Amino acid sequence: MSEAAGSTGLHTEDMTLNVGPQHPSTHGVLRFVVKTDGEVINEAIPDVGYLHRSIEKIGEKCTWHGYVPYTDRADYLAAMFANQGFCMAAERLGGVEVPPRGEYCRVIACELNRVASHLIAVGTFGQDIGAITPFLHALRERESINDLMEEICGARLTYNYLRIGGVGYDIKPETCARIAAFLDHFEPIVDEYNRLLSNNKIFIERLADVAVISKEDALQYNLVGPNLRASGVQWDIRRDIPYSVYPELDFEVPVGRGERGTQGDSYDRYYVRIRELLESCRILRQCLDKMPEGPAVAKVARKFKPPAGETYVRIEAPRGDMGYYVVSDGSEYPYRVRIRTGSFTAMSIIDKISPGIMVADLIALIASLDVDAPEIDR
Amino acid sequence: MSEVITYFQNIKDTVSSIFEGMSITFSHFVRKPSTVQYPDRIAQQVQDTLPLRYRGILEVDMDICTGCLACERVCPINCIAIGIERNAETNQRDFTLFDIDICKCMYCGLCMEACPTGSIRHTQEFEGACNNPAGLVRHFVTENVPLYKPKKGGETETRMIQKVDIGKRYMDEIAEPES
C-alpha cells in the first residue's frame, strides 16, 4: 500500500477495494481489485477465472457432433455464434459444403441472436448506471425473440441449432412470417428506446467523455467487435473476411463518431450497439426475401472423422471476433479446440483505462465493454 | 454569462428528457400488458402453448423402440442407460432397463434426431422439480418388454398404427430435414 503526503500535507493512503465477485454490475462472476484514492481509481486489476468450466478440454472428450451443444455454453447470450464457429471449423476440416438454405437459416438465427444479445447489452448498460426501466423494455423485446427461437429450434437459450453441415431444423414459412412481423414491430421500438435512453440528457452527461479508448489503444489492446468500432476503426469480420452468405447481403458497419463527446467514449460504445440492432434487422429482412429452397443440411456421416489437419475460423459474434482453432488427428474426437473470445481482450484494457477515473465510472466502463463472464473464462 | 445560460439550458434539457421518458412509461397504461401472473392466473397451461419443436423433458414410447442403441451412443453425457437381455423362454430379446437421467440431460436433442422410429422424443413438459435427485431418473421399463420389430408391409393393429404414426409425425416435424 503506497503512502504519500497529499498536497495539503495530510497523510493519505490508498484503499484496496474488491468489486465483485458478487457485484450486481459485473454480469456474472467477475472480480476487480481496485486501489482507490478517495473516489479516484489508481489501479483496477481484473481477476478472471471464476467461471472456468473447461469447455476447451471437454472438446477433446466429445465426438465432433457431440461437442456442438457444449459450445452453447461458451457464451450463453450468443450461443448461436459459438455453434457457428465450431461447425464452420469442422466443415472446413472435413470439406463439408453447406447447402445455401442452410447458410441462410444460419444467418437468420445468428442475426436474431445478435439482436437479443445487444438488447441485453444496452439494457443492462442502462441498469448498471441506474436506469431500470429501459432494461425491462429491452428484455420484453428479447422475450419475443426467445419465442421465435423456440419455434425455430426448440430452445430459448442454449440453442444447439447448428449442425456440422447445416442446421438442425429447417425454418418454416410460418416462422419466417412471424420473424417479419417481429421486425415490423421492433424497428419502431428502437426509436422508442432512443427517446427513453439514448437521447436522455442525464444518460448522455453520465457517459459522454467517460473512459475514452483511443483508436491506437483499441488496436493495441486487441479490442474487437462493437468496442473496436466505437473507437472509430471500421472492422467487421462479416464484411472484411466474409464467411457464410454475408457477401450477398447489403449492410453497413456502424462506427463511433463521437456525436455526444469524444470518439471512443462510453456513449459511443453504447450507441454503436443501438445502430447495429437496426443493421441486423436490415440483414434479417434481406435474408427472409432471398431464402432459397432446398435442403437445410448436408449429408454428414454420424461418425464424422475429418482428415488430420488444423484450421482457424473467425466469425463476428456480438462481442466481437470469435475464433475457433481446431486440430483434428483424423479420429472421432477433436484433438484440440481453442476458443478465442472478445470479452477476454476487453477485460485487459480495463487495467489501462481505469487510472484516473471515478469508481462509479468504472461500472460504466465495464458495462460499456459488454463483457460476459462465461465468455471470458470458458 | 454563458455559463449561466448553459446551466439553465442543462436543467431545461434534463427536465424535458425526464418527461420524454415518462411519456413512454405512461403510454404503457393503455398498451396490452406483456406479462402474466405466472403460475396462478394464466389463461392456458404454458405447456399447451409451446411449439411442437420445444425441447422439454424426454419421453420414450417403449412400444416402438427397436433397441438400436443409437440414442445411447450419440448422447454426449451418457444419460441414457439401456439394458437388453435375451429371454430364455420366448427366445426374444427383452429390454430390462431404459433409464434417462433428467438431472444430467442438457436437452440438446441429439438423441431424438438419431432415433429411427421417433420413439424417444421431447415433450412440452418442463417442470421437473422434486425433493430428491433420484426422482429425476425416469424409468421407462418396469417389467421386461420385448424389442419392437417393424412388421413387413406395415402395422395391422390400430394401436400400433397410431403409435408408429405419432413417431413419424414427430420425426417429420423435428428430425433433420434430410431424413
Ligand code: SF4
Ligand atoms: S437430449 Fe441430449 S443430453 Fe439429453 S438424453 Fe438426449 S442426447 Fe443426452
Ligand code: SF4
Ligand atoms: S429410443 Fe430410438 S434410438 Fe433409442 S434405442 Fe429406441 S429406437 Fe433406438
